[in-house]
Amino acid sequence: MxxxxxxxxxxxxxxxxNSLKLLEDLHSLLYHYMSILIPAARLQVKRTDLAHFxxxxxxxxxxxxxxxxxxxxxxSDMNHHEVKIIKEGCxxxxxxxxxxxxxxxxxxxxxxxxxxxxxxxLATSQIKPNITDLVAAFKNIxxxxxSTVDEWNLLHIKQ
Numbered sequence: 001m002x003x004x005x006x007x008x009x010x011x012x013x014x015x016x017x018n019s020l021k022l023l024e025d026l027h028s029l030l031y032h033y034m035s036i037l038i039p040a041a042r043l044q045v046k047r048t049d050l051a052h053f054x055x056x057x058x059x060x061x062x063x064x065x066x067x068x069x070x071x072x073x074x075x076s077d078m079n080h081h082e083v084k085i086i087k088e089g090c091x092x093x094x095x096x097x098x099x100x101x102x103x104x105x106x107x108x109x110x111x112x113x114x115x116x117x118x119x120x121x122l123a124t125s126q127i128k129p130n131i132t133d134l135v136a137a138f139k140n141i142x143x144x145x146x147s148t149v150d151e152w153n154l155l156h157i158k159q
Contacts, residue, residue: 001068001090004029005097020116023109030101033094036065051105055098062087111137126156 008025011017027047034055035043042058067090075083106112114134122128135148142148 001094004032020113023105023112026101026105030098030105033098033101036067037091037094037098048109051102051109053102056095059091059095062091065091123152123155128153128156 008022008029011025012022027050030050031043031047034050034053037060038055038058039060043055045053062084065087067087071090075086078086111134114131114137117129117131117134130149131152132145132149135142135145135152139145
């Protein structure tokens with residue numbers, strides 16, 4: 001179960017990491033562990049809402065959680081009471097993990113995702129995405145929203 005955490009942790013420790021890729025990895029990790037605790041029908045949440053999703057309201061009974069084949073094999077030689085205690089501990093760990101992951105997802109996730117629109121590839125292409133919403137979010141540091149968007153649209157000419 002900790003394999004995915006280790007992989008994402010290595011990505012976060014990399015010298016040059018793409019912040020949006022890290023954010024996607026964090027979302028994927030959170031979704032993965034929530035999917036162990038929550039029925040799929042209840043986990044129909046937009047990525048942008050995942051950080052504030054009250055997942056604890058939908059956690060299944062500990063007996064219904066699938067901890068995987070290796071766990072079941074190891075637990076087959078144990079008595080039922082011991083297995084239940086271990087499963088409860090694992091469930092509590094996963095709940096804590098999901099809470100910690102949620103706390104690490106920035107509140108301004110949508111804005112961070114929009115910043116990806118400012119990549120050099122898109123900035124120098126003739127067909128550009130609309131950045132009006134992004135510029136409007138920073139209107140206090142731009143001259144005007146319209147002039148900034150106009151400059152963006154002409155950027156490929158100024159190469």
